[in-house]
Amino acid sequence: MSYKKILIAIDTSAYAMEAAKRGFELAHQLKASIGLVNVIDKNEEGANADLGITPDNSQPILIKQAEENIDQIIKLYDGIDEVVRFTPEGFPQEEIVNIASEWEADMIVIGTHGRKGLAHLLVGSVAEYVIKHINIPVMVVPHKTT
Secondary structure: OOOOEEEEEOOOOHHHHHHHHHHHHHHHHHOOEEEEEOOEEHHHOOOEHHHOEOHHHHHHHHHHHHHHHHHHHHHHOOOOOOEEEEOOEEOHHHHHHHHHHHHOOOEEEEEOOOOOHHHHHHHOOHHHHHHHHOOOOEEEEOOOOO
16 A cells, blocks of 8 residues: 555644654655544643633634644654645544545544543543554554653
8 A cells, every 4th residue: 555645643742742753854854745634632622711701702712722733743853845734623632534535544643541441431541442444554643651
């Protein structure tokens, strides 16, 4: 299989930064196009009546943060002619699968927090969900435990 379109799933975590680094390295080697997806997580749209914050107020802030995060990663790992940007709103695991399918990605690169035990059971794993719900290769970049 030829890998011409690599989708890299990111957020603002160090785990995502490591995944972005590995994804860009792979894309450089394969001369592949890159798509960066930073999902505006519905779970993060907060409301605080005391501060006058509603989900409608918080959404533009979260979109701006996602765009800035994509800009930062592109600056760090430039050298690709074009990076396709995706900032969908929803649940990360579902949106990553949707974007990969719609964009017709050949591979997904995603970081993992490496949660185990009860934390994994309660929080779940976006990477695990993606692996189970997509029919293309997924490169999971583990967190560093140094």
